[in-house]
Amino acid sequence: MPYREKTAWLTLIAIALTFGPYFGAVAARGRAVGAVPDLHQLGLFAIAVAAQVIIMAAGFAYFAITSPHDARTPPDERDRAITSRSITFAYYVLIAGMVLVGGIMPFNSSGWAIINAALFMIVAAEVVHYGIIVISYRRQA
Amino acid sequence: MSGGSITNRIRTLRFLNGEISQAELGQRIGVTRQTIAAIEAGKYSPTLEAAFRIAHAFNVPLDEVFQWTADCG
Numbered sequence: 001m002p003y004r005e006k007t008a009w010l011t012l013i014a015i016a017l018t019f020g021p022y023f024g025a026v027a028a029r030g031r032a033v034g035a036v037p038d039l040h041q042l043g044l045f046a047i048a049v050a051a052q053v054i055i056m057a058a059g060f061a062y063f064a065i066t067s068p069h070d071a072r073t074p075p076d077e078r079d080r081a082i083t084s085r086s087i088t089f090a091y092y093v094l095i096a097g098m099v100l101v102g103g104i105m106p107f108n109s110s111g112w113a114i115i116n117a118a119l120f121m122i123v124a125a126e127v128v129h130y131g132i133i134v135i136s137y138r139r140q141a
Numbered sequence: 142m143s144g145g146s147i148t149n150r151i152r153t154l155r156f157l158n159g160e161i162s163q164a165e166l167g168q169r170i171g172v173t174r175q176t177i178a179a180i181e182a183g184k185y186s187p188t189l190e191a192a193f194r195i196a197h198a199f200n201v202p203l204d205e206v207f208q209w210t211a212d213c214g
Contacts, residue, residue, distance in 0.1 A: 073173065
């Protein structure tokens, strides 16, 4: 498996393990999520970010130890083409999300609802980005 | 734009050049082993520069490495 596919899988798994439960907790709290600042909500977000940083750091350290040559090799033309295509798709997701969050939600929502919607769209764009990388490598494998 | 398919003789040329590995060929032209595997399997079309580099690595003209066939109709 190409090194960059491995790192894309790592990122997807890290997102699933951190922001999956985070948005699950957000959905479970529903309207209990209060206005800014809501320290409980802020705490959940901090835990999700810290957990993602730890998972990513551990994963990259593991890859650097088990396949040091691959980790040092710069991306080649196929890697760059795949990254470019995935960023293009993720960009559309992010723009659609920002239009929704920044242009529509301020009229009927406030506080953490807007923040969480923005976070969700950023995470969704990241999932699309790394998901397309994984799919592209699988299709060309 | 009419369709077509690109084929290549990289596997044969690797054999004729002392069975050099995909990794070694990749190293010579500056791409990963997986990219050579994808090109060889026809699942990735390299840039023109990479195509020329591959031909140069085998010391043959480009059209001895890659062939393009137009779709009929």
